[in-house]
Amino acid sequence: MASSSLSRLREIARGSGPATDAGNATPGEVSKSFRRELSYEPVDDDGLPIDPRIARPDGPGVGLAGARMETTAHGPCVVVDHLFEGDRSHGRVRVHECGAVRLDDTLDLLAGRCLRGAAAPDALPLGPTRLVYFDLETTGLSGGAGMVAFLAGVGEWTADGFRTTQFLLPSFAAERALLHALNAYLGDDAVLVTYNGRTFDVPVMEVRGEMQRVPQVVCSLPHLDMLHAARRLWRMSEEGDRSCRLTHLEESVLGVGRVGDVGGFEIPARYFQFVRGGNAALLEPVLLHNRLDLLSLAALTAHAQRLVCEGREVPPGGSTAFGLGVIYDRGGWVEPALKCYRSAAEDHWQTRDLRRAAARSLARLLRRQRRFEEAAAAWRLVLQLGGRPQLLREAREALAIHHEHRVGQLEEARRHAVAGAEQAIGRGEREQFSRRLARLERKLARGAVRPALWTD
DNA sequence: GGAACAGTCTCTCTGTAGGT
DNA sequence: ACCTACAGAGAGACTGTTCC
Numbered sequence: 251m252a253s254s255s256l257s258r259l260r261e262i263a264r265g266s267g268p269a270t271d272a273g274n275a276t277p278g279e280v281s282k283s284f285r286r287e288l289s290y291e292p293v294d295d296d297g298l299p300i301d302p303r304i305a306r307p308d309g310p311g312v313g314l315a316g317a318r319m320e321t322t323a324h325g326p327c328v329v330v331d332h333l334f335e336g337d338r339s340h341g342r343v344r345v346h347e348c349g350a351v352r353l354d355d356t357l358d359l360l361a362g363r364c365l366r367g368a369a370a371p372d373a374l375p376l377g378p379t380r381l382v383y384f385d386l387e388t389t390g391l392s393g394g395a396g397m398v399a400f401l402a403g404v405g406e407w408t409a410d411g412f413r414t415t416q417f418l419l420p421s422f423a424a425e426r427a428l429l430h431a432l433n434a435y436l437g438d439d440a441v442l443v444t445y446n447g448r449t450f451d452v453p454v455m456e457v458r459g460e461m462q463r464v465p466q467v468v469c470s471l472p473h474l475d476m477l478h479a480a481r482r483l484w485r486m487s488e489e490g491d492r493s494c495r496l497t498h499l500e501e502s503v504l505g506v507g508r509v510g511d512v513g514g515f516e517i518p519a520r521y522f523q524f525v526r527g528g529n530a531a532l533l534e535p536v537l538l539h540n541r542l543d544l545l546s547l548a549a550l551t552a553h554a555q556r557l558v559c560e561g562r563e564v565p566p567g568g569s570t571a572f573g574l575g576v577i578y579d580r581g582g583w584v585e586p587a588l589k590c591y592r593s594a595a596e597d598h599w600q601t602r603d604l605r606r607a608a609a610r611s612l613a614r615l616l617r618r619q620r621r622f623e624e625a626a627a628a629w630r631l632v633l634q635l636g637g638r639p640q641l642l643r644e645a646r647e648a649l650a651i652h653h654e655h656r657v658g659q660l661e662e663a664r665r666h667a668v669a670g671a672e673q674a675i676g677r678g679e680r681e682q683f684s685r686r687l688a689r690l691e692r693k694l695a696r697g698a699v700r701p702a703l704w705t706d
Numbered sequence: 707g708g709a710a711c712a713g714t715c716t717c718t719c720t721g722t723a724g725g726t
Numbered sequence: 727a728c729c730t731a732c733a734g735a736g737a738g739a740c741t742g743t744t745c746c
Contacts, residue, residue: 391726391728449730450725477724478732485733495724514726618714640735651712655744689710 313530314418314537322434324464325427328420332541334412340549341506348548349407351381353441356558359581360551361474365441380440382406383551384468385543386451387536390518398422399454400521401536402432405544412548414541418533421525429464436467441474445496445547448475476551482580483554483573486604500546503553512539562586565593569600572608579615587615595631606635613648626652639673646670650686664690 320329336346351357358365383405389398400419405412415435417428444451452469459466481494484503500506512520512535524532557566557574562583565571575590594600594608613628625648632645646666653663667690671683 386726388726397726444725446723446725446731453729454725475731481723481732493723517726655712685710 314533317418317530320431322427322430324430325424327424327427327431328418329431330416330418330537332414332416333408333410334414334541334545336411338411340545341500341504343504343549343553345412345545345549347552348412348545349552351407351548351552351555353379353381356555357441357474359558359577359583360476360479360554361472362478363581365472365474380406380437381443382436382440382471383443383544383547384447384451385444385540385547386454387517387521387540388454389521397454398425399451399458401533401540402428402455403540403544404432404435405541405548407548412545414544416537416540418537425458426462426464429459429462429466433464433467436471438467438471440471442468442471443474443476443547443551445480445543446475446477448473448478474551476547476554479554479577480550482576483557483570486569486572486607496543496546496550499550504546504549506542506546508542510535511542512536561590565590567597569594569604571597572604572611575608575611579611584615584619588612591615595628602635602637606632606637606641609635610641610644613645617648622652622656643670643673643679646673647683654686654690660690660694664694 314328314330316332317328317330319326321327334340334345336344336349338345353365385403385405386399387401387403389396389400391397398419402417403414404416405414407413417432417435419425419428442452452473455466456469459469477494477496480499484494484499485492487502497508497511500508517536517539520532520536524530557570558577560566561571561574561578565574571590572594575587575594578584578587578590591608591612595605595612597605600608609628609631613625613632616622616625616628629645629648629652633642633649636642646669650663650666650670653659653666664687667683667686671680671687674680674683
């Protein structure tokens with residue numbers, strides 16, 4: 251099987267010699283002119299060339315609001331600071347609510363139990379002490395070796411409010427400086443929060459770090475990818491398309507409506523234009539877009555954690571109860587999971603799809619807990635709600651087993667087996683029900699009335 | 707005592723959706 | 727456009743229990 255382009259990129263990064271020319275990672279047409287300039291310009295601590303354009307205090311990017319030059323051992327880097335004050339609104343929420351996120355079990359639960367990690371079973375809350383939100387803007391999605399992260403945005407709650415620090419690449423040749431500056435900023439005591447970062451942001455940084463021989467701290471931090479938590483929570487949302495894009499959830503969950511926001515597809519083009527012409531104003535909307543993504547990510551994380559905390563006692567209304575049930579269930583929080591599943595399954599205002607899914611999850615979890623009578627009641631609810639034959643067949647089979655083996659009601663077991671056989675799809679399923687029916691008939695013919703094997 | 711069964715776990719496969 | 731985590735379904739292995 252052919253290796254993925256990301257893997258190929260990693261091989262290139264490992265296989266090539268020292269990154270003696272910063273233009274290695276540079277889209278061809280832009281790098282040519284830089285190489286000429288670089289031939290007589292200063293070098294960094296590693297003897298690698300520094301892009302002369304950013305070495306000047308008035309270099310490109312510095313014209314941006316809040317921008318400053320940060321000097322690293324590998325050249326200067328453009329950094330843009332911004333503060334969202336705590337009392338400011340972001341949709342229906344206040345910015346200071348982002349500061350309520352705690353590094354505890356509930357956050358670990360949202361992360362699918364991956365924050366503690368195998369190496370540090372009790373890392374929380376005593377291990378990492380900072381929570382950093384991270385979002386990249388890149389030169390595209392399919393740029394191969396030319397795909398560069400030109401803007402790395404980091405957001406963090408501070409005493410003053412939600413502070414964003416954006417590391418901007420003023421030219422492709424300045425990448426090493428940016429990578430070093432980002433490493434220095436992040437340190438190793440943080441928990442990373444991203445949106446789809448496991449698939450996108452972190453792998454991109456890993457490749458850029460390998461290409462430039464600057465291993466990225468961001469790749470080794472404990473990581474909460476909110477996309478997956480959000481999907482579990484809101485994918486069964488009653489709203490139309492069940493999309494879990496950040497901009498969609500930002501609107502539906504937080505009530506944020508962005509006006510005039512730059513579209514994602516437009517971002518690479520703006521950056522290329524900026525690199526050619528040095529017009530920093532082109533990047534202002536991109537920087538704003540990145541800051542808002544960070545703020546929304548933080549607000550969404552805070553909201554999700556609040557749901558997890560409060561839902562333990564009182565399940566929320568609507569489809570969120572089911573999503574919360576899934577999160578508790580995966581994390582092994584049985585009682586809260588049961589409460590949420592039950593709440594969603596019995597909520598007559600919800601769609602049948604959602605109630606059915608909740609009833610099935612409830613039945614499966616109760617069965618795992620060996621609470622068979624309650625499980626049977628949940629399977630009956632699945633039948634009552636109707637739906638796909640496959641689901642009904644599963645419920646019929648579970649009830650046939652329950653009545654045959656646990657409560658010894660053979661007639662009732664046969665009734666479910668007959669109905670299940672009618673709904674069976676495929677030869678395997680039909681044969682399975684036939685065997686069950688034949689056995690039940692034999693037992694009934696003998697007049698066998700057997701005691702319950704297991705009870706709740 | 708071997709066969710049959712229920713339940714759980716793991717693995718594989720497929721489809722979906724998210725990032726710029 | 728490209729890549730990948732995840733969910734769901736199905737198959738098979740395995741364990742423990744009961745049937746005959």
